[in-house]
Amino acid sequence: MHRFTLLAFAAILLSTLLFTGCSAPGEAHAFRQEALEFVLEAPLFEGPNSGQIAWAVELPSALGMAEGKRVTGARLAHATVQPGDSLGFSQVRSLVLSFASDNADIAMQEAGFKNPVDPHAERVELEVASDAELGDHVAAGKAYLVLDVDLAEDAWEEGRRFLLDFTLEITIK
Numbered sequence: 001m002h003r004f005t006l007l008a009f010a011a012i013l014l015s016t017l018l019f020t021g022c023s024a025p026g027e028a029h030a031f032r033q034e035a036l037e038f039v040l041e042a043p044l045f046e047g048p049n050s051g052q053i054a055w056a057v058e059l060p061s062a063l064g065m066a067e068g069k070r071v072t073g074a075r076l077a078h079a080t081v082q083p084g085d086s087l088g089f090s091q092v093r094s095l096v097l098s099f100a101s102d103n104a105d106i107a108m109q110e111a112g113f114k115n116p117v118d119p120h121a122e123r124v125e126l127e128v129a130s131d132a133e134l135g136d137h138v139a140a141g142k143a144y145l146v147l148d149v150d151l152a153e154d155a156w157e158e159g160r161r162f163l164l165d166f167t168l169e170i171t172i173k
Contacts, residue, residue, distance in 0.1 A: 026072050026173035029063045036164040037084060038147045044155040048148045051162065052100075056142045063170065071139035073171040076111040079126040081147070084161030089124065091155070092117045096148040097126055097164070099137040106136045108146070112166075115150075138170055 038051030059071065081095055094115035100108040111134060112126030137143040147162060 026171040027069075029170045029172065030077065031057075031059075031063065031168045031170050032166070033057075033168075034165045036145065036166075038145075038162045038164065040149060040160040040162075042155055042157055042159045044151055044160065046151055046153050048096075048150050049160075051147045051149065053145050054142065055145050059138070059141055059170070063172065069172045071135055071170055072173045073133060073135040074138040075130070075134060075169050076128050076132060077167045077169045079112045079128065079164065079166040081114075081124045081126065082122070082163045082165075084163045087158070087160060089117050089119050089121055091152045092119065092149055093152050094148075094150040095124060095126065095162075096150075097166075098146040098148070099132075099134050100144040100146055101137050101140060102142070102144075103136075103140065106140075109134060109137065134168065135171070138168060 033055070036053055036055065038053060040049050040051045076097075079097055081097075083089055094117055095113060096110055097112040098108050098110045109132050110129055111132040112128050114124050114126050117124055134143075145164070147164065149160065149162065151160075
C-alpha cells in the first residue's frame, strides 16, 4: 500500500511538472503611468465621491511587443495618490482605485485602496489588491480608472483634485 501511494504521488508530481513546463509564463513588463488627474466637481457630499478618467495606451509600441504577442495578464504593482489642490487630504477618510471597461463582460475590478488616509500626508501609497487581475482591462488598450474618495463632510463650493501615479506589471505571450 505504501509503495502504491508513493508511485501515485510521483506520477502526479511528474505530470504537474510536464504540464507547467509546456506553458511558458510569458514576459513580464513594468509599465508606469504618471500624473493622471482626477477632478471631483462640487458639490461633494459626505461619503464616497467618484472621479473617473478614460485611460488609453498603445501597448504594442509602449512595451515593444512583437507582432503576434498579446497581453495575458496584468496586475497593479504600485500606486500613489497626491492631492492636486491646496486642501491636501483634509477630510479624506479613504481612497479606492478601480479599473472598468466598456465591455460588459469585463467586471469592474478594485485594484488598490487606502483606509484610513493620513490627512497630513503629502502622498498616499495605496495598498495593492494582489489578486486583482487586470489583464482584460489592459489588453483592450482602453480602460476607465475610477478613484473613489470617501469624504468626512460635504463640500458645497470647492471641488477636489487628485493625481495618480501607478505601475502595472503586464505579462505578454
